[in-house]
Amino acid sequence: MSERIYFDWNATAPLREQAAAAMRAALGLTGNASSVHAEGRAARRLVEDARAAVAALTGAEAKNVTFTSGATEANMLALTPALETGGRREPRDQLLVSAIEHPSVRSGGRFPAEMVEEVPVTAAGVVDLAGLAYRLEKAERPLVSVMLANNETGVIQPIAEIAEIVHRANGVLHVDAVQGPGRIDCTIDALGADLLSLSSHKLGGPQGAGALIRRGDIHIAEPLLKGGGQERSQRAGTENVAAIAGFGAACTVAAAARQSDATHMGKLRAALEAGIKAATPAAVIFGETAPRLPNTTLFSVPGMKAETAVISFDFNGIAVSSGAACSSGKVTASHVLAAMGVEPQLARGAVRVSLGWSSTMSEVERFLETWIMLVGSLVKERRGIAA
Ligand code: PLP
Numbered sequence: 483m484s485e486r487i488y489f490d491w492n493a494t495a496p497l498r499e500q501a502a503a504a505m506r507a508a509l510g511l512t513g514n515a516s517s518v519h520a521e522g523r524a525a526r527r528l529v530e531d532a533r534a535a536v537a538a539l540t541g542a543e544a545k546n547v548t549f550t551s552g553a554t555e556a557n558m559l560a561l562t563p564a565l566e567t568g569g570r571r572e573p574r575d576q577l578l579v580s581a582i583e584h585p586s587v588r589s590g591g592r593f594p595a596e597m598v599e600e601v602p603v604t605a606a607g608v609v610d611l612a613g614l615a616y617r618l619e620k621a622e623r624p625l626v627s628v629m630l631a632n633n634e635t636g637v638i639q640p641i642a643e644i645a646e647i648v649h650r651a652n653g654v655l656h657v658d659a660v661q662g663p664g665r666i667d668c669t670i671d672a673l674g675a676d677l678l679s680l681s682s683h684k685l686g687g688p689q690g691a692g693a694l695i696r697r698g699d700i701h702i703a704e705p706l707l708k709g710g711g712q713e714r715s716q717r718a719g720t721e722n723v724a725a726i727a728g729f730g731a732a733c734t735v736a737a738a739a740r741q742s743d744a745t746h747m748g749k750l751r752a753a754l755e756a757g758i759k760a761a762t763p764a765a766v767i768f769g770e771t772a773p774r775l776p777n778t779t780l781f782s783v784p785g786m787k788a789e790t791a792v793i794s795f796d797f798n799g800i801a802v803s804s805g806a807a808c809s810s811g812k813v814t815a816s817h818v819l820a821a822m823g824v825e826p827q828l829a830r831g832a833v834r835v836s837l838g839w840s841s842t843m844s845e846v847e848r849f850l851e852t853w854i855m856l857v858g859s860l861v862k863e864r865r866g867i868a869a
Pocket of ligand 1: 492683
């Protein structure tokens with residue numbers, strides 16, 4: 483039996499060796515990072531080293547990094563009307579979110595539903611800048627949330643341009659940068675973001691850790707978790723030292739390896755897409771004309787059902803995911819593809835392949851062999867797929 487192939491890195495990445503080592507070391511400690519004694523100070527040191535690593539990855543100041551339980555919590559923390567900017571408490575009067583955001587952003591965070599509005603995207607999956615500017619005209623102090631790169635299509639958003647538009651309108655910009663680290667630049671100043679969310683498990687750290695990074699003059703006046711004064715009173719609760727240490731170690735590797743990893747993944751993805759198109763010329767690659775992450779492909783073949791493809795790949799030892807969200811046993815079409823105007827039948831066939839730093843060309847070749855076999859058997863069964 484050949485080894486399994488993991489091509490679902492956008493869902494979660496494997497733990498980096500360095501992260502596992504940092505976690506093992508942290509698990510050997512006993513102190514609470516808030517205690518003043520030597521044991522507490524040792525735990526504190528690990529948390530602060532990790533904070534420095536997150537800050538280095540994002541070009542932020544360490545004191546502006548708040549650890550959370552993940553990006554979902556970081557997004558909830560950021561998306562509140564109660565933001566202080568430049569020491570002034572100026573409640574945000576509207577939340578604008580792009581139509582392709584992760585559900586944790588699309589939920590509107592802590593804004594009442596009537597204050598939340600969606601910004602459309604183009605057919606290529608890029609935020610419609612004119613649509614954004616138009617909606618900004620109506621708000622006095624908006625908060626805008628746009629992701630750095632979409633988790634389904636990999637399409638990279640023009641964040642620096644968006645930041646200019648938002649700031650001109652007296653707005654604050656939150657960027658869910660979860661899919662960026664280790665693949666593209668995530669420095670807060672280059673992006674022009676005011677708030678940035680990260681998730682540890684997407685970049686080689688453990689699940690259950692993340693961070694919200696603020697620009698210096700922005701403060702969350704209403705934290706999500708209140709209690710002890712941890713995390714500069716931005717997030718109460720005893721820090722998960724081992725997870726934070728692993729997160730920090732993974733950030734350091736992601737920053738150092740980004741360029742070589744991105745080049746490597748880009749070569750594999752090019753071979754993968756060329757192979758898919760050669761085997762199934764009717765295949766559509768979503769967001770293909772826009773700038774995309776080097777590791778992500780979302781594709782569909784007319785007539786194909788994503789569930790069939792994902793189950794067949796799994797049966798053949800390959801983990802990929804469908805572009806459709808499955809909740810309570812009901813498969814619904816992806817909101818991302820719906821926002822891009824993709825016809826529901828085609829969207830139902832969307833298969834996402836996401837690669838990572840340890841993916842190999844022989845894995846891509848095995849994926850393509852499996853794809854050809856799968857398409858062949860479906861055509862034989864006359865299921866009507868347009869191969
Ligand atoms: N934002 C994006 C773009 C994601 O892909 C994910 C994970 O699926 C999240 C947020 C949520 O991250 P976490 O699992 O750390 O809560």
